[in-house]
Amino acid sequence: METLYRRHINPYWLDTLEELSLPSTHVRGDGLYLYDESGEAWLDLVAGYGAVSLGHHPPEITRRVAEAIMAGGAPGTYPWGANLPSAELAHRLVAKSPLPEDARAVFACGGAESVETAMKLAMAHTGRTRFLSFRDGFHGLTLEAMALNGNAVWRRALPDMRNANTCVDMRDVDAWTRHLREADHAGVVIELVQGIGGGAVWGAETLATLVECCRETGTLVIVDEVQTGLGRTGRYFASEKFPVGLAPDIIVLAKGLTAGILPLSVALCRAEIHHSLFGAPGCARIHGSTYAGYGAGIVAGMAVLDFLESHEIPAVVARTSAHVRGRLEGLRAEHRSVASIEGEGLLITVTFSDDCPDLSGFCLDQCIANRVLVNLSAHRPNTIKLTPPLTIGTQELDDVVDLFDAALQAYAE
Ligand SMILES: Cc1ncc(COP(=O)(O)O)c(C=O)c1O
Structure with missing residues (x-):
């Protein structure tokens, strides 16, 4: 199978896995663990970049989806009819x-x-076409989403003509207020906690300035909660931290919406914004796609919400996060090589100091040697990122902090 994968899919990715001493595949996932072909368990703290939010194959979700599919009857996708369960x-x-x-x-x-x-x-609501996004932000790899990305890596292969958007440093308040006032923008697109970017967090005060500037200039505030939504930050929505009266205009969710079981995403928006696109005569179906809101995905989404509510997952995440962040801050106090701990909830980043530029790679190697999967931030190469399932216990996370501690000591020797 590897030969076929090499021939037809992506030989470069197999090379990368080999260089990192990672197995080319995992044949089974169960809860917090992935299992390789020899049956070895790998603790998965990448968890589909946070999509696998309730662990691999959470029985409460997969059973509901399987039952819905096996029950048959309900059409999978049916353009001539309203998809009522999605409501x-x-x-x-x-x-x-x-x-x-x-x-x-x-x-x-x-x-x-x-x-x-x-x-x-x-664009439909404002009649404008330009967007403002932020350095190190990440919004996906289709062409227009890619044009928002705030890092050259993810804009590679993008023709120059598409770079009509503005991309600024989120910390440079003067720059983005100036841009918003100088040119008409349809929207600003923000991640309240930068996921792929390495964990930078928007503070409530800067957020208030941004929303006020957007209100003043008629710019819509679009919050990309693909990574932060549905429990990840210790709240159902990271957007709950918007100051009262300054809610965003549009919120995007994906990944955790089905706990990584099936592909499903959604853009939630104020009714008048929706009206601007769909409300004109003959425009009721002006946007959509064959599988948008398909039955099994909706069942998974409902099962995820039931799980989050019945297990009070946001509150659990807040507690687990406080515990592990306390431990990581202890590491920072002990090791000068640890520069900062960022992110929110169970989107956690550990950034090493500039004088140890290869330390993240060293820690990654130590994690792999101990069969623990973690991420390196694509935008900040000296940052390790953890997005474990939200159901992870403090014991597993304590073990990982101990592993980092041993790695930092070994690096210093
Ligand atoms: C914040 C954010 N937005 C958008 C995306 C793109 O989502 P998808 O890979 O489902 O297209 C990602 C993916 O990692 C993301 O992290």
């Missing part, structure tokens, strides 16, 4: 969000697709 999921998501209670949902199948839905909604 209940939309209703529950909107109720948990900081959006008004009559906000609407446009479902799709992936994060980038819904980011582009949000862009389309903002």
Whole structure:
């Protein structure tokens, strides 16, 4: 099979895995662990970049999806009819969000697709075409989402003509207020905690300045919660931290929406924004796709919300996060090589100091040697990122902090 993969899919990726001494594949996933072909267990703290939010194959979710599919009857996708079950999921998501209670949902199948839905909604509502995004942000790899990405790596292969957007440093308040006032933008697209970017977090005060500037200039605020949504930050929505009265205009969810079981994403928006795109005569189906909001995905989304509610997952995440961050801050106090701990909830980044430029690689090697999967931040090469399942216990995380501790000591010797 590897030969076929090499021939037909991606030989370069197999080379990379080999260089990192990682198995080319894992044949089974169960809870926090992935199992390789020889049956060895790997603790998975990447968890599909956070998509696998309830662990691999959470029985409460997979059973509901399997039962729905096996029961048959309900059509999978049916363009000539309204997909009524999607309304209940939309209703529950909107109720948990900081959006008004009559906000609407446009479902799709992936994060980038819904980011582009949000862009389309903002363009229809404002009549403008330009967007402002932030350095080191990441919004997906379809062409328009890619044009928002704040790192050259993910804009590679993008023709120059598409670079009409503005990309600024989130810390440079003067720069982004100036840009917003000088040129008409349809929207700003932000991640409240930069996922791929390495964990930088928007503070409430800067966020208030951004929203006020957007209100003043008629720019829509689009929050990309593909990574932060549905429990990851210790809240259902990271957007709950918007100052009262300054809610975003559009929120995008994906990954954790089905706990990584099936592809499903959604853009939630104020009703008048939805009206601008869909409300004109003959435009009721102006946007969509074959599988948008398909039955099995909606069942998975409902099962995920049931799980999050019945197990009070956001509160659990807040507690687990406080514990592991306390331990990591202890490491920082002990090792000068640890520069900062960032992120929110169980999106955790550990950045090493500039005088140890190869330390993240060293820690990664130590993790792999101990069959623990972690991420290196693509934008900050000296940052390690953890996005474990939200159900992880403090014991497993303590073991990982101990592993980092041993690695840091070994590096210093
Ligand atoms: C914040 C953010 N937005 C958008 C995306 C793109 O999502 P997808 O890979 O489902 O297209 C990602 C993927 O990692 C992401 O982290």
